[in-house]
Amino acid sequence: MDVLNEVSQSCSLKAIIKLNNELLNKISFSSGADMESLCRLVYWLYIYDYVDLSLKCIDLTSSLQFKQNYNVWNFIHLMWGLKIRILRNRGQATEAEYIASIIDFHLSLPTKLLTKDSDIQKFEARRRSRFTYDFINNKDKIDEELVGGNLQAANEWRMNALLSLIGDTETGLYPELNKSKSIMENTILEYIDALRTENK
Numbered sequence: 686m687d688v689l690n691e692v693s694q695s696c697s698l699k700a701i702i703k704l705n706n707e708l709l710n711k712i713s714f715s716s717g718a719d720m721e722s723l724c725r726l727v728y729w730l731y732i733y734d735y736v737d738l739s740l741k742c743i744d745l746t747s748s749l750q751f752k753q754n755y756n757v758w759n760f761i762h763l764m765w766g767l768k769i770r771i772l773r774n775r776g777q778a779t780e781a782e783y784i785a786s787i788i789d790f791h792l793s794l795p796t797k798l799l800t801k802d803s804d805i806q807k808f809e810a811r812r813r814s815r816f817t818y819d820f821i822n823n824k825d826k827i828d829e830e831l832v833g834g835n836l837q838a839a840n841e842w843r844m845n846a847l848l849s850l851i852g853d854t855e856t857g858l859y860p861e862l863n864k865s866k867s868i869m870e871n872t873i874l875e876y877i878d879a880l881r882t883e884n885k
Contacts, residue, residue: 691738693706704723714745715757739767746765749761753794765788770855817865822850840879847877
């Protein structure tokens, strides 16, 4: 794909090149593993200020049809959450809110087990309420790895946390995360700085 070729020509950072080469070799938009790789790629691009390339990679998913295969779409929604952040930072709030509304619609659709609107709403409200700052920041796991001298593992926990700190929080769909946006932003910047420093 043209954008992946553009990434390979523009970036020489190991974290980016490894994921990009995997996707150049194989990418299926119905594969959870491939969408996880794409998700991590767009976040690494964002971390290293390749913001336009990150958006281009996210937009590879823009015309996909939602089929409730959440092992795929959880990662796509996390990418869209990053896009919301980028758009808001660029003053494109209307487009950002539209994307958030699409994610909300996807998450509110009936499933095989939940067919009544009232049941869906209750389930989704309970699920969203579990997302708190302490639940997603991975600080305990990061500190544990750092005490053990395992910086690589600590950074993996930082990246995993960033996916939710940005991808879920920016949607505005998680009430407890909305209450913690100030401290959340400080943690996002802290993790980005650590990942940049240790993965040069």
